[in-house]
Amino acid sequence: MKSGTSFFKSLGAILLTGVLVMCTPTVGHATELEEKADSLSNQLKDLEKELSQTTASINNVVDEIEEQKMNLLNAEDNKDKQYDDMKLRIKYMYENGTSSMLQILLESNSIASLEANIEYIKVITEYDNEMLQKYREAYRDVEAKSGELQGKRTELAELQTSLEKKISGVQTALTDTKSEIEKEQKAALEAELAKAKALAEAASPSAPNTDNVVAENNPSESNPEPSPAPEQPPTAPSPGGSGTEMLYTLDEFLFSGRIYWNEYEFTYYSQSVLPGGGLSIPGRHVNADGYVSDGDGYICLAGSADKGTVYDTPFGYQGKIYDRGTSGNHLDVYIR
Secondary structure (H helix, E strand, O other): OHHHHHHHHHHHHHHHHHHHHHHOOOOOOOOHHHHHHHHHHHHHHHHHHHHHHHHHHHHHHHHHHHHHHHHHHHHHHHHHHHHHHHHHHHHHHHHHHHHHHHHHHHOOOOHHHHHHHHHHHHHHHHHHHHHHHHHHHHHHHHHHHHHHHHHHHHHHHHHHHHHHHHHHHHHHHHHHHHHHHHHHHHHHHHHHHHHHHHHHHHOOOOOOOHHHHHHHHOHHHOOOOOOOEOOOOOOOOOOOOOOOOEOOOHHHHHHHOOEEEOOEEEEEEEOOOOOOOOOOOOOOEEOOOOEEEOOOOOEEEEOOOOOOOEEEOOEOOEEEEEEOOOOOOEEEEEEO
16 A cells, blocks of 8 residues: 555655746846856957957067068178178279379370269279268168067067956956856756645645654554544435545546645555455545445555544545555545
8 A cells, every 4th residue: 555655755756846847937138147257248249350450560579589580680781791791992092002093184185084984983992981881870760670579579578467357357257157057047947846846745635744744654653543424324225425525536636646635644555456355445546536335335545543523525525444555644546
């Protein structure tokens, strides 16, 4: 009998679980935390984009610096070459003395030729000075440009470091915010599950009596067993067990698993699980509503009262004790 009760109690638990699953809420409504997370995500994308652009700029500046270094080396080479050429001219002039220049002038056979030679000497000198000046200016420009690029590279490197720190901070804030969202959603889900459970319990026809549950678990602390109603054997088979109002159908009883009524707790067990062949129920049969009954129409009960004790029930029939297994005001109803 107890195995059958355990089976149907498990069935009731499964049904309750199904109710809770159907009542599970959809969590994830827009909240301030989610808006904050969205804002942080957008901020992170902007910073990563800026960091990518800065890194590209640094790479471009590095390329320019390398190019300027090559220009600087070329300018150094040109300057050195021009300087060497001038030294050769000066050396030639000093080694040959001023007579060489004078000889060029004296060999002029006309005023026009003299003027041409003088202009030639002047052009050579001016060319040397001009080229030296140009290479000097080019060298200074390259040095200045290199210094400017180095400064820009330093500035961009500092910006890169700053962006990386900002990104790290935003990533930490975003992780913390997502963690808060998960906690909030978990709390909301637990609250909704609690509501669903309360609704499922409230759907039972009657709220459970806590004292009765305690009494069942601790028979020594239970209330004194109520005095059974005096047995009033029927004078005819038909009205014997049908003197009560049907408040619950068998299907409703099976769905609830447990009914609290008139200070009594009713559960059920099935003859398909526990046949109960030795219960000695006269005229035993299953009535039209699915309850195991005796020949007088009383539905069969299990309880701690004396066998033959009659009780009113909310199932449309009076019941009579034919079996054992419960205590106090807890009665098991024998069903099909």
